[in-house]
Amino acid sequence: MGALEEAHLAAAAACACEEDGDLELLGGEEAEAAAADAMEPAVRALLAGLGEDDRREGLRRTPKRVAKAFRDGTRGYRQKVKDIVQGALFPEVGVDKRAGSAGGTGGQVVVRDIELFSYCESCLLPFSIQCHVGYVPSGGRVVGLSKLSRVSDVFAKRLQNPQRLANEVCGALHASIQPAGVAVALQCWHIPLPDNLECKTLQGWIRASHSSRSGVFEGENITFWNDFLALLKFRGIAIEVDNHSASIPWCPLRSLEVPLSSGHRKKGSTNGMVSAVTSMLLSLGEDPLRKELLGTPQRYVQWLLKFKASNLNVKLNGFTLSNVSLYERPGGGTSDHGAIRSELHLPFCAQCEHHLLPFYGVVHIGYFDNGSGEGIDRSQFQSLVHFYGCKLQVQERMTRQIAEAVYSVSHSGAMVVVEANHICMISRGVEKIRSNTATIAVLGQFLADPSAKACFLQSVLDTTESAV
Amino acid sequence: MGALEEAHLAAAAACACEEDGDLELLGGEEAEAAAADAMEPAVRALLAGLGEDDRREGLRRTPKRVAKAFRDGTRGYRQKVKDIVQGALFPEVGVDKRAGSAGGTGGQVVVRDIELFSYCESCLLPFSIQCHVGYVPSGGRVVGLSKLSRVSDVFAKRLQNPQRLANEVCGALHASIQPAGVAVALQCWHIPLPDNLECKTLQGWIRASHSSRSGVFEGENITFWNDFLALLKFRGIAIEVDNHSASIPWCPLRSLEVPLSSGHRKKGSTNGMVSAVTSMLLSLGEDPLRKELLGTPQRYVQWLLKFKASNLNVKLNGFTLSNVSLYERPGGGTSDHGAIRSELHLPFCAQCEHHLLPFYGVVHIGYFDNGSGEGIDRSQFQSLVHFYGCKLQVQERMTRQIAEAVYSVSHSGAMVVVEANHICMISRGVEKIRSNTATIAVLGQFLADPSAKACFLQSVLDTTESAV
Structure with missing residues (x-):
């Protein structure tokens, strides 16, 4: 005053x-690059704990990306x-x-x-x-x-x-x-x-x-x-x-129930993941024993473990080959397919394998029934979406996998649209807060029959609030 | 394929x-800084052409800011x-x-x-x-x-x-x-x-x-x-x-009618401004003779000249002291003031003096009438807003100036709210596309009477679409 x-x-x-x-960041660009490099082993430990092979193509540069993104996202400390x-x-x-x-x-x-x-x-x-x-x-x-x-x-x-x-x-x-x-x-x-x-x-x-x-x-x-x-x-x-x-x-x-003492009940790999996250906190100059940070590494690890690689047959209980007989079409042809059915706006949350950040949104599934008027239960589709979504993923692959799974049951045709917000597009470099990505897969009859495809897309539009 | x-x-x-x-930019940071420095004289020529003194406080670092912003906004060339x-x-x-x-x-x-x-x-x-x-x-x-x-x-x-x-x-x-x-x-x-x-x-x-x-x-x-x-x-x-x-x-x-040949009809200062903008185009590696760029320097200068410093008495025709007698209150006191009146959502477009980029939005004006039930004509307020807005400005000053002008006519009290989008907040570094700045000035009776102020603010709210 x-x-x-x-x-x-x-x-x-x-x-x-x-x-x-x-x-300008304190310490300059070189110090920043060195700090990001030093964080890469921690990210590798997290990938290993998730049962992932960090040499596979999509993950090969993920440690570098995640380390840089985490340093960038916490640049306020400097x-x-x-x-x-x-x-x-x-x-x-x-x-x-x-x-x-x-x-x-x-x-x-x-x-x-x-x-x-x-x-x-x-x-x-x-x-x-x-x-x-x-x-x-x-x-x-x-x-x-x-x-x-x-x-x-x-x-x-x-x-x-x-x-x-x-x-x-x-x-x-x-x-x-x-x-x-x-x-x-x-x-x-x-x-x-x-x-x-x-x-x-x-x-x-x-x-x-x-x-x-x-x-x-x-x-x-x-x-x-x-x-x-x-x-x-x-x-x-x-x-x-x-x-x-x-x-x-x-x-x-x-x-979530989080064991603060890491000595018991947890497997070695989880301990390694918690240590890795703790080391990331330390590299920011944070005190992992600060009251608010107690349990943070464990919680982040618990979040990540929700996206752990898992086995198809264990999880996809209802939606397996046992169903196929029910929906298999007599002739297996494409001309006398049944009615178009759809399950729309199935929510999902996946973890982007390039950045270890969530992408989330909705899945729309279209298929042909077997002409009997019977469809597949929505809860089964939701399980399917959960299975393919809840892991380290990319949206393009998830879209294809869901479409192929539906096609394996409804042989006539399957169509999938996925709409997602990617946190990596928001919190990272490009910062396009409102951007939203749509991917589309078209299999079988939907490919040959533009009117069937248009019908499905219209059903999505009719059930979408245009105000975004 | x-x-x-x-x-x-x-x-x-x-x-x-x-x-x-x-x-990374081709040429690196040093080359970039040198290029921005080299552009500063061109910005000074533009300020001079607008009749501004580039040594006054608000403009002192404007050439540096504008040059850096222009280089940053055209970094795609590099x-x-x-x-x-x-x-x-x-x-x-x-x-x-x-x-x-x-x-x-x-x-x-x-x-x-x-x-x-x-x-x-x-x-x-x-x-x-x-x-x-x-x-x-x-x-x-x-x-x-x-x-x-x-x-x-x-x-x-x-x-x-x-x-x-x-x-x-x-x-x-x-x-x-x-x-x-x-x-x-x-x-x-x-x-x-x-x-x-x-x-x-x-x-x-x-x-x-x-x-x-x-x-x-x-x-x-x-x-x-x-x-x-x-x-x-x-x-x-x-x-x-x-x-x-x-x-x-x-x-x-x-x-706009733009004279492409700069030899006649224009004063020297305008010629200087056009040359300055042409030099900015050249510094990007652009060809000022490219078909689409012919006339661009002239058009930008014409835009800027709309915000040329001008003289109060010339422009504020209706809204001068001649009006004061009409609205002067008998006692000049504040207790027996007239009714609260308002003119809301008056559009304006100003030019930010720190960045030479537009900021635009609406002005809301509240005042007390003289008890006779007569108010000031909306067109007079729009002229007032145009006068104080259409120049190199900052929002805080414009708000105060409009409030003081209204107060000089309606002695009882004046209140002004300005809401504006600043292009400099969008196209420059911070890129906060949806941010919007509100400024408020409260003079006279509105200061002493919270219910009068609340009444005016409510009238703005009532006439504003909440969906932004």
């Missing part, structure tokens, strides 16, 4: 030459807020305080809908954030708008929980901008366990709202806070003040 | 070490597609072609809703893109999904028009992946002239859809193309095939 501090501004301006450049804000404080005239608040004196500034990704400190999975940051300028100076986003990202790119993230962004902005006050509101979404997944969009995800405030946003005069909430409402953003829930863990993996 | 080429894949794999890193795709081709089994198409053989893959920004070659303003890319794998190999986005971005980060962008992305993907075919569909939005602006969202922007296809997507068998369109429809994306409109220029600045 107080008047324009010329000296402070001059000093800030002097440091400004780098303001618009990429944030960034300094001071470097971001210092060069971007601009003198800006305000109004006489008695007249009101505007410009450089008390005129609230709110950047809404900053999209971020962070990593859950309880399980190491990424979580999605809509971040809203407000501040009230003081001392006749404002900060470049993009800096509110950049500072938020520094703390998002660490292992976090939503409340601490809100607190750290608020505290850092208050200390670096020295405004009259800062308000931070976060809406966060955490991927659910793959067992209970309905996550074509963020529906079905675990949601939490958290906020943090300083200065004029605190205390009994709630006028600034009310203005902040009103400006959020203009964008349809309703922040429930449920900071009380901060004591309730939001991470769904916390509900 | 063709069988799995082991040798090709091995060669590709050998080049793969850099695949997940940031794309990136190679080969470097992106080579390391990311993965062997992936397909199905027997007679059975159908799936996986590595003909199983179509479509990445939808890749959000990009490019620069209009006719006027150098950024335009917004939803990019949808499909391909049909061949030769038993698929490409990493993120590469479809990365390759598209290489061509987006050049001076473009939508049809050429679609063609170049399609051609580059076809050549580098060697698939059975590639389909590219783009939905593009170009900012309109500030004179006829209704651009709170992308409504009011000039829209164009363009597509490009190769291989199996071409020709008489339109089954793959139909599948592509169907998969887009699932996301609510309707591509009108209006490639015929490619011959009609979509850039709204093309409707």
Whole structure:
């Protein structure tokens, strides 16, 4: 607060030459590459624990990719807020305080809908954030708008929980901008366990709202806070003040039973996986004995083990050859096929074998029945999708495998469309948050009969909400 | 097409070490910094032509910022597609072609809703893109999904028009992946002239859809193309095939009369500005005499000149002191103020003085009338907004200036909320496409009377579509 501090501004301006450049990482590129290299053996240990052969083509460069992605996704540990804000404080005239608040004196500034990704400190999975940051300028100076986003990202790119993230962004902005006050509101979404997944969009995800405030946003005069909430409402953003829930863990993996002592009950390979994850935490400079991180390696390993390579015959109980007789068509031909049937919007969650990050969405299956009017039970399809989805996968292969399995039962024809969001497209380099990938497989009669294919695709369209 | 080429894949794999890193620019960082430095004088010439003093605080580092941003936004000239795709081709089994198409053989893959920004070659303003890319794998190999986005971005980060962008992305993907075919569909939005602006969202922007296809997507068998369109429809994306409109220029600045010969009718400063922009084109390796670039420097200068510093008294005709007598309140006090009035959703387009890029949105104005029931005409407010908006600005200052101007007429109280999208937050480093900034100024009675403020904010909320 107080008047324009010329000296402070001059000093800030002097440091400004780098303001618009990429944030340099402490230690530089070479140190970063060396740190990523050092992490590769840990990723190899995780792949081995999953029963995978890291020499197979799709996995050969996965350790390098995962290590680089993990370092990149946690780069906030090696960034300094001071470097971001210092060069971007601009003198800006305000109004006489008695007249009101505007410009450089008390005129609230709110950047809404900053999209971020962070990593859950309880399980190491990424979580999605809509971040809203407000501040009230003081001392006749404002900060470049993009800096509110950049500072938020520094703390998002660490292992976090939503409340601490809100607190750290608020505290850092208050200390670096020295405004009259800062308000931070976060809406966060955490991927659910793959067992209970309905996550074509963020529906079905675990949601939490958290906020943090300083200065004029605190205390009994709630006028600034009310203005902040009103400006959020203009964008349809309703922040429930449920900071009380901060004591309730939001991470769904916390509900898993996790043995904290690794000495018993677990096989050697699991111990090795837990040690590997612990070493990744250490390489970030984190303390694995910090309260919030106790059990994190075990939880991440438990998540990964849900995608462990497994045996077809064990899992695909209902959907095996025993069914084939039921659906085998008399002539085996393609001209007198039965009616087109479909099971649509079957949810799945897979693990991308190139990045060890989830991709999730829905599977649509079309097939011909045997003319008797009997179809295959939806639960059997869901098991099929779960089997082919719940492993280290790529979407193209999963689509083909599901189609082939359905074709092995309904010989006339099978068609599969998979629609998925890839976390690796979001939390990694390209950061295309809204991108969504569709793959399609067309077998048998659907290939020869464009009208059958069109009919199936139309049934998907008719059952899809066009608003995405 | 063709069988799995082991040798090709091995060669590709050998080049793969850099695949997940940031794309290195040809020439490296130092060359890039030198090129940006060399561009600063051109930006200074533009500021001088606008009648601005580049030593004033807000503009002092603008030349450096603009030069870096322009180089960054056109980095595609210095990136190679080969470097992106080579390391990311993965062997992936397909199905027997007679059975159908799936996986590595003909199983179509479509990445939808890749959000990009490019620069209009006719006027150098950024335009917004939803990019949808499909391909049909061949030769038993698929490409990493993120590469479809990365390759598209290489061509987006050049001076473009939508049809050429679609063609170049399609051609580059076809050549580098060697698939059975590639389909590219783009939905593009170009900012309109500030004179006829209704651009709170992308409504009011000039829209164009363009597509490009190769291989199996071409020709008489339109089954793959139909599948592509169907998969887009699932996301609510309707591509009108209006490639015929490619011959009609979509850039709204093309409707401006632009003198191509700079010798006459223009003042020296404008000539200097045109030369400065021409030098920026040259520094990209572009040929300013290329047909599509003829007139581009002139058009960009004309756009900038719409934001030339101008004189208050000349422009603010209706909204000057002559009005004050009409609205001056008898007692001048604040307790017996009149009714709260508001003019909401007044569109504006300003030019960010830190980045020379547009920010645009709406202004909401609240004030007290003089008790007579008479208000100020909406057209007068729109002139006021145009005056304070249509120049090199920052949002905080514009908010204060509009509030002070209204307060000078309605002494009881004035309140202003500005909501804006900043192109500099989108097309530059932080790339927060959906972020939106709100600023608020509260003067006079609105400061003392929370219920008046709440009433005004509620009127904004009531007239705002919550779906953003």
